Amino acid sequence: MKQNNEKISKKEIKHLSWLAKIELSIEEEELFSKQLNDILSYFKKIDEADVEKLSPTHHVVELINVMRVDEPESSASDEVLKNVPKIKGRYVKAPRIV
């Protein structure tokens, strides 16, 4: 995707729909095309902020090295599979892959 335009084109919306795996109707593509650009225009506010030299805050907690011991715990795997919509034997069924 090129960075030339400040706006999201319909083509980009189709690409985003593919990336996010959400099929959009023609009406939705139309609607989003307008709405997302409106929202993006508002987001552009942050362009005014002088933050180039700052490092990003990815975590507000200042924790490091949180880890756990390598000790197995059994879990009720049948419980955990209870919500699977389509199952075959003990396998989870997914749509076909070519």
Add this chain to the structure above:
Amino acid sequence: MDRLFELTAFEITQRMKNGELSAVEYISALLQRINDIDPEIHAYLTVTEDMALKKAKEIDAKLKRGEKLGKLCGVGMAVKDNICTKDIKTTCSSKALENFIPPYNATVVDFIEKEDAIILGKTNMDEFAMGSSTEFSYFGPTLNPLDNSKVPGGSSGGSAAAVASNEATVSLGSDTGGSVRCPASFCGVVGLKPTYGLVSRYGLIAYANSLEQISPITKDVRDLTILLECIIGHDKKDSTSLNSTKVDYSGFLKDHAKGLKIGVPKQFFGEGTDDNVSKNVWNAIHTMNGLGADFDEISIESLDYALASYYIIAISEASSNLARYDGIRYGFRIEDESQDWDVAFSKNRKEAFGQEVKRRIILGTYALSAGYYDKYYLKAQKVRTLIKTDFEKAFTQYDILAGPTMPILPFKLGEKTKDPLEMYMCDLDTVPANLIGTPAISIPCGSHNDLPIGIQFMTKPFNEGTLIQTSYILEQNLKN
């Protein structure tokens, strides 16, 4: 006879421990109340009547045997439907999870159950916590109990409405950008977002993980101290969970405000703030002043960027957090699957998600994508640093920063659903606390035309005690 459902958690626990109240009687009263008014208010999606009564019977039996009971002894609680409750449907108000039954409890649910709270049911919300009015629920909106034509706020609208209408004594919600403080303000109840990391997120179905916390909603500040103490604590299942020392928050229910320094950022009263809101909040600040607190008007310029920064980060994280909803392991699954997996996924998710959720996912995908990551997501995270620094500076001079929780009064149903940006603007005053991970509280401070107005207090991390102290004094004073 007391209307038992009007009692506070403090009153309930006192009476039960004194043998003056039976849990079954009290819970039955609450369940009846729900029966009577929820068909209209629609705060609840699931009412766990049998489980609640069973638990109530157990509590009464324990009381009879003279056993010691937990801090939330018998208290009837509503839980937002994005917090996992074992064997109880948890839907996030979405078709995507309309029949999802978690095989486990959120850690916070384990905590409150250990303290003998009784879960009454799961409450309505904006789908996947994306919204400020609870109008984006797949199961229909919740109404504001104080005025049925108005929204209760969101996204924890159901939890706030339940407490406001006495359909629950206390409730739990989640706050990502104001989702507990906003409905607390609109429904005239108390809501607090804790310091990020104090409350475990394990079992909170993620919308924006670096921003959100499970948060308590109560009728008053004293009840808040009880519930807050029970839900904070380290959880080894959550890598972002802090090891915090136990705090007795009830120790902050003091009767004075002497020495308290309050900063009032003018940006919280910016363009778009309703005059009546402004008036009521300033009245409250002056009241605090009369009670011994000092205040100054200050300016935090980076607040201008807070809303944009918040939304960019939230929708980016959301686009990734919601990728898992493909209907394979749980949740909604389309019938027809004669096409390839990628088409099947796309069709599945098309049906599973409401429009606001789709909008945020698509835009969030854009903000993270190649060529735009630096411009949006990364930049927003840098703005976050700027805002954090500015607030840290402010907190060296002021104990509390104050302002309205919401810039506007509770609005009419349908009023803001046409224009997404208009809805997002409601969060102007609440998002900073999420961006920087600091605690913030909303308590009622007045009303206009019977519509409640909330004042928001913010403070530095781990300083919930000062929020409680400040809120308590104001609350007690406004009662008189």
Add this chain to the structure above:
Amino acid sequence: MTEIKIGLEVHTQLTNLRTKLFCSCPTDYRGKDANSYVCSVCLGLPGTLPVLNEKAVRDAILVALALNSKISDKMFFFRKNYFYPDMPKNFQISQYDKAGGITLSTGGYVLLPEKKVRIRRIQIEEDPARISYEGTIYASKSALVDYNRAGIALLEIVTEPDMNSPKEARIFLQKLRSILEHLEVSSAELEGSMRCDANISLAGGKRVEIKNISSFKEVERALSFEITRQKNLLSRGASSAMETRHWDELRRVTVTLRVKEEEQDYRYFPEPDLVPIAIEKELIEKTKSTMPELPDAHKDRLMKKYSISSQNAEVLVNNKILSDFFEECLKSYDEPDIISNWLVGDLLGYIHEKSIKLTELKIGPKHIVNMLELIDDGTISGKIAKDVLEEMIDTGKEPEIIIKEKGLIRIHSRATIEKLADEVFKKHSEAVKDALKVERAMHFLIGKIMEMTKGKADPELTKEIVKDKIAEQQKS
């Protein structure tokens, strides 16, 4: 000479861990029922969160040290966002070396006999689930997903394009595998534990990525095919596009993946649910001190201590289980050359032929030693021992039992052999005449006796007897 550049991306499971990378599910899933080693976390249930396995970090540090890679002071986990039916969350928790990301380590190298292959980076990430099909992939109406493997800890080791032939790639992989086995962090014997994608470019042309290579043997095949394919293109004045191709093991060709209308974009960003990991110097030093003997040092030691050939030492070191076996044998039978020859030649050859894994070997050092002792005391010949070895490998039975069951005991009795010799002499009078003239022709007669006894006659004794008889005849 066309310039060929090959780079590899190896994914290896940290098989020595007892739990997965981000949850406490057990890891010994091979052979277990599908979806039996799963929990809310590795299934990606809503509301669940990852917690990092600290031993995974230590094992990863060991690998980075062994590959001479520079370990980062601080590392982060990133999300790699993409959809696929084997992805529980439709993002993989991984690491990234751009956008502010820092992986476990950067740089490094592996020494091969003829060159040094540089490492670009090493990173830690989680394995996706396994997909199988009802019937063939083409006919199947659905995919069957088993999440036992989902969340297993993987190391991704990326090399520079320093290899110049498919053979070099194979040698690199063998060396890498040997290093990992010596470290005891990853056993390549376990099915699916080491996978590899290859990148190849010819004559400075576009880089082609080849995915879906299931074993190291296939790597050499896939690369060879691809070189041929690209050379053909070049000879026609065309060149390969920069693309990703898929290795079809059955048809032995690379195929272009379905031409996508859209371009993939992983939208990497820091994992909000995990905090940074600071790798302190003390941890590195402590881990260094626990470093086991690596292949090069191991080979030197074997050669110096036991004076075995470089070739044998190389093979033993490439298969650590075998070298352990070798040294164990030596404890009760001090003949390094003999043992190494048997192990490297006969044993390894046979199990490769029968596709038996070293980890599945039914025999132990005791079996080999006993067998060798039986050769020494003349019970069986070296030739028969080969059969005994194969039978031992197939059944796990002791050599004495096999010899008894199969009646393989050598014939020692002079009387018996003399009788047989007489028979042979009678039958082959012409040969006897030849033998009287030319000594060498005795071998025919010896051979015939051996034939009659199906090789069981003691060869030395038989030779002696035939010699004597010829001598007798000469006298008369």
